[in-house]
Amino acid sequence: MPGGAHPGDDLQAEDVGQVQVEQHQVGVELGFGMRRFGLPVLPLIVGVILGPRAELQGRRSLQLSGGDLSGLLGGPVSYTIYAVILVLLAWPLIKRLRRG
The missing domain is CATH 1.20.5 (Single alpha-helices involved in coiled-coils or other helix-helix interfaces)
Incomplete structure (x- = not known):
């Protein structure tokens, strides 16, 4: 593959930082929108914090079971x-x- 051995190897550190800033901006806008319409923001915060951990554990359990649901x-x-x-x-x- 041109640029690197794996897809995404040619990404620069600035690109990764920009993606993180954009994700943060979307989260902030979503939080403001939720407050504007009277929706609780706490579930969003809990989901952002626990979501990646839950996904990781789900992947691990699928790996341990050999992909069997x-x-x-x-x-x-x-x-x-x-x-x-x-x-x-x-x-x-x-x-x-x-x-x-």
């Missing part, structure tokens, strides 16, 4: 976590249906 979907711990997520997502709908 049963490593993510099977077992009592994952069933419990999925049930809790389902209840948390359905809770506002349940409250709304109870009111009226």
Whole structure:
């Protein structure tokens, strides 16, 4: 490959810094937009902090299971976590249906 052994090897340090600045700017604009429309910003902050870690752990578990999704979907711990997520997502709908 011209420029390097792997794609992206010819990127300069300034290019990487520019991408990080642009990502930061998008995050700031998204946060301001969320505040403008009365949406909570805390979930965005938590997602930005925990998202890369969750993705890394998901990749590791797929590598350990040889790419088989049963490593993510099977077992009592994952069933419990999925049930809790389902209840948390359905809770506002349940409250709304109870009111009226």
